Amino acid sequence: MQPPSLLLRLSAPVELLSLFALLANVAVLHQQTVASAIGPLHGCAYLIAVISAAREAGPDRTITPLAAIPGIGGTLAVRRLAARASTSPR
Numbered sequence: 001m002q003p004p005s006l007l008l009r010l011s012a013p014v015e016l017l018s019l020f021a022l023l024a025n026v027a028v029l030h031q032q033t034v035a036s037a038i039g040p041l042h043g044c045a046y047l048i049a050v051i052s053a054a055r056e057a058g059p060d061r062t063i064t065p066l067a068a069i070p071g072i073g074g075t076l077a078v079r080r081l082a083a084r085a086s087t088s089p090r
Contacts, residue, residue, distance in 0.1 A: 001088040004081040005056060011048040012074030018042035019071040049074030056081055 018041050025034045053067035053074065060080070067077035 001058075001085040003085045004078045005052055008049060008052040008056065008074065008081070009078055011045045011052065012078050015042060015045035015049050015074045016071055018045060046070065046074070049077065053077040053081070060084065 018038050021038050022035065022042055025031055025038070050064070050067045050073070054064045057063040063077050063080050066080060067073045069076065
């Protein structure tokens with residue numbers, strides 16, 4: 001098995017960090033410009049993480065639902081794919 005793709009490994013932390021930025025904005029700043037700038041970035045990173053995880057899932061049916069968890073799902077999918085790649089025979 002191959003390790004997770006670069007696209008998934010990059011989109012997962014972007015999704016998580018952008019969610020933290022959005023939540024911090026809601027809790028502290030309440031700035032519409034921050035939300036309108038970071039919101040689409042978070043949405044795109046989320047979609048990229050879910051789609052790329054689904055493409056790499058193979059027979060493991062748990063990776064795609066993991067990736068669909070907002071915020072942390074992409075990171076969980078990366079960890080599951082990396083663990084699967086490290087335990088498979090070469």
